Amino acid sequence: MPQRKKTNKKDEQPVLDRSISYRTLAVAVEATGAPASLDEGTRSVEVVGATENPVPVWDWERWEMVPEVLLMDGCELPGTGQVPLLENHYRFSTSDVLGSYRGMKIEGGKLIGRAHFSEVEESQKPYQKVREGHLTDFSIGYRIHEATYIPAGEKQTVNGRTYQGPVKIATRWTPKELSITPIGADEEAKVRAAAAPGHINAKQEEEMDKKVREYLESRGLKKDASEEEAYRFLEKLEMRKEEPPAQPAGGGDDAAKAEAARLEGARAEQSRIIEIRSMCEQAGCPEEVDAFIKGNKPVEEARKAMFDKVTGKAQAATGDMGVRAPITHGKDEKEKFRAAAEDSLILRSGILRPGKTIEKPADGARDLMGFSLRELAREHLRLSRLPIHGNVLEMVGRALTTSDFPILLANVANKSLFEGWETEEETWQIWCGEGSVSDFKTHTSARASETDDLDEIREEDEYKHGSMTEGKEEYKVATYGKLFKLSRQTIINDDLNALVNIPFKHGEAAARKIGDIAYAVLTANSAMGDGVALFHSNHKNLGTSGVVSETTMAEGELLMGTQKDLNDKRRLNISPAFFIAPRALKGAAEVFFGSNQFAGDNKSATRTNPYAGTKYTRVYEARLDDDSATAWYLAARKGKTVTVFFLNGQKAPYLETKQGWNVDGVEYKVRIDAGAKAMDWKGLLKNAGA
Structure with a gap:
């Protein structure tokens, strides 16, 4: 609903948190006008904070007035047992707190508690007016955590009760504050207390924008209607969601076109006013609103002016050092939508591997699973208060130029x-x-050698320096990557393959690339730091060719266990921990390792197989089949053989995004930085097989 223009200025106005809604109720009074439940001793009065009656409120998700029901069994009372008592929802200073709303309980389908007024000076005047019966109305502020929206023309049962749409049912909500207000408790007053867009200041006189007034008169508002009647008419119009009035007799097509043009112009003007007002308020320059609106300034001009204002204020305040914007805790509606949209697309795509799921999808995620990509783009624009009109290509392109929608897609x-x-x-x-x-x-x-053995030191003997030999291995990482794109046409066609499956396959490709790098160390047999190939007779890590058997395994263990240090003095006593082979050898190898005993010439079991069971971790890799279907390897424990290196420890692919230049859309770059190197040959052994 559009805001009323301000005709007199006040020093401060509360900016309403869009995640908090508001509704107004009145306290009961005696015949004298004093509250019936007033307790002078505790300076408190009983207040019904909320009921289950439907109350029209402004819905930020749908940008319209909707009837809302707060289910009392979904009310989550704060752990402190109280919420602040404020004046007119002002909440930006401790001096705004008049007291607290305590002793809250659910009784007879109502939230009931007592409003306690502090004895500080700021609370005296409001309390006195309550005592005298002049102020009787309170407005509760609450945050909705879970809700069900029932569209017009539909029925739905929620918590055992059937509701007729349009209606929003809050199934989980929390009171956040209670405010004393001068606004009446009638239905229309409740509507005006219900968090319409932007600022609310009940003390202001307001007037309706001229073009919005013309739009309402075209829908049946009397020309001599007062401002209050005009706003009531607009609120009822929003609630009814009527179709445009029938064409006047004899008007024909020309009259219909004129009516449509007038309505479209009014809607466009309403959108301009709302967006300009929002920008000015967020930039802290509400005084600029009227100048932009009355001067018929376009939104882009207002946006640039607000940017210049904000950056100029920052420089003036800090000497060109810049400032941090105030931090507001909690998520706004766009962030909630983005989280829900991300989860909905993941759930809809079906890419999650078996057994894995999103434990707790973001609120609204399952509701958005029925949205196409272009519908999500339109919804994002609506929440961002940006135009959603024009052809589909323009609308999607507009969404891609914002900051949030590309982030949603990138996530x-x-x-x-x-x-x-x-x-x-x-x-x-x-x-x-x-x-x-x-x-x-x-x-x-x-690679340092072992130190010399310690000498026996007899009486009057001198200690001697030992000697060590060093070798070295060189290694580095390289970048591996690919590009893919997401065009406007992809979004319009609702092509989840491009958004979800293509990145998924790039993730698989990145994982395969690391495997390629690691196993290439074994198959390439490159030179080590001493200039000799990794597997070489000089390194004493080549076994006599043969199939996996008692003989070849015993030789492999002996060669590895008797390796010497760089000084060629100390035996290192290394034991193999892994058996690595191509998949072609898996059958024969598993028979060997699965046999507890060897059979002699008479085919009867005669000797225990010392290599049976889980002595070795067995690894079968198809990449090795491409090099040799017979060669197999033994490897010592991790850290003694091949090491895979990543840049800055980033052990996963990285996704970068930018606005498309060669394509109308978004371009993505997948990359991973990695390398692999054998750090020593002594913990590796190769047998060419047979």
């Missing part, structure tokens, strides 16, 4: 990317170590 793409990354089954993590580097330069890791 969904990012979640899909990570889902693909986590879903792809990789085996390198089983036996490889992990490390981190800070840049793309070549890094060096030193």
Whole structure:
């Protein structure tokens, strides 16, 4: 509903939190006018804060007035047992607090409690007016956590009761404050107390915008109607959601077109007024509203002026150092919508792997599952108070130029990317170590030999310095990535494949790339720091070719266990921990490791198999089949063999986004920075097989 223009200025006006709604009720009074429940001793009066009667309130999600029912069994009373008592919803200073609303309870379908007035000076005048019976009305502020909206023409049962739409049923809500107000408790007064957009100051005289007035007169408002009657007419019009009045007799098509043009112009003007008013109020310049509206200034001009005002104020206040905007806790409606939309798209896409789900989808997520991508774009524009008219291409393009909608899409793409990354089954993590580097330069890791054995020190003997030998291995990371796009046409066509499945597949591809890098260390057999290939007779880590058997396994364990340090003095006694082989060998290898005993020439079990069971962690990798279907490997514990390095420890793909230049839409870049290197050859052994 449009705001009334201000004709006299006050120093301060409360900015209403859009996540909090308001409704007004009156206290009972004696014949003398004094409150019937007044307790002079405690300076308190009993107040019915809320009932289950439907009350028209402003719905920020739908940008219209809707009847709202607060279910008392959904009321969650604050843990403190009280909420602040304010004046006219002013809540920006401790001096605004007149007292507290305490002893709240649900009784007979009502929220009842006592309003206690403090003895401080600010509370004296309001309390005195309550005592004398001049002030009888209170307005409760509450936050809705869960609600069900029933559209017009539909019926729905909520908590055992059937409701006829349009109506919003609050099934979970919390009282946040109680305010004493001068506004009457009749139905119309309740509507005006119900959080209409922007500022509310009941002390102001107000007048309706001329073009909005013309629009109402075209819908049947009398030309001599007062301002109050005009606003009541508008509120009823919003509630009824009537169709435009029938064409006057003889008007024909021309009359219909003229009527449609007039209505469209009124709607556009209403949208302009609302957006300008919102920008000025958020920028802290409400005094500029009338100048922009009366001067017929476009929204873009007002936006630029407010930006200049804000940046100028920041520089003046801090000497060009800038300032931080005040922080308001909690999510606004756009943030709630974005969270719900993200979860709805993930749920709708079906990309979550079996057994995984979103434990607690954001409020409204399941309701949005029926929305197409372009409907989500339109809803985002509506919540952002931006125009939603024009053809679909323009509307979607407008949504993509805002800051929030591309973030919504990027968050969904990012979640899909990570889902693909986590879903792809990789085996390198089983036996490889992990490390981190800070840049793309070549890094060096030193390998020190064992120290000399300690000498026996006899009487008068001198201590001697030992010697150590160092080797080194060099390694670095590289960047791997791809681009993909999300065009306006994709959104219009509701192509979830582009938004969800393509990032998902890029996540799988990123996971596969790390596996490629890790196993390439084994198959490429590159030179180590000493200039000799990883697997080489000089390194004593090549076994006699043969299938997995008692003989070849015993040789492998012996070669690894008898490796010496760099000084060629100390045996390192390394034990294999992993058996790594191509999938082609899985059948034969599992038979060998699964046999507890060996069979002799007479085919009867004669000897225990020392390699049976879980002595080795067995890894079968298809990438090895591409290199050799017979070769197999032994590896020592993690940290002794191959290490996979990531840039700055980022062990997952990274998604970047930017406004499309070559395409009308958004472009995404998936990248991951990684590398792998064998850090020592002594904990690795290769057998070419047979």
